[in-house]
Amino acid sequence: MKIMLRKNAAGTLSVYVPKKDLEEPVVEMSSADMWGGQITLANGWRLDLPAMPAGTTLPITVDARKLGD
Numbered sequence: 001m002k003i004m005l006r007k008n009a010a011g012t013l014s015v016y017v018p019k020k021d022l023e024e025p026v027v028e029m030s031s032a033d034m035w036g037g038q039i040t041l042a043n044g045w046r047l048d049l050p051a052m053p054a055g056t057t058l059p060i061t062v063d064a065r066k067l068g069d
Contacts, residue, residue: 001066003047006059013058015041038067 004016013026013034024041031037036051046067052060 001064002061003064004059004061005049015039015047 002018007013014023015026016023024043026039027042028040029037033054035049035056038046038048040046047064048067049064050062
């Protein structure tokens with residue numbers, strides 16, 4: 001699914017899912033740089049992010065895979 005990753009003015013990382021009109025903050029990351037790892041959203045969704053180069057700037061739209069319900 002296509003998602004947009006961005007940081008707000010306070011530096012909080014959030015995910016926007018256009019097809020669901022859903023925006024949720026990221027509450028957990030499996031790796032410090034997040035790319036190529038998994039993130040957990042405040043609503044409980046777990047997403048697998050694609051591998052990207054370190055220093056990739058935000059906001060960015062990527063294809064993520066939703067893991068288990």
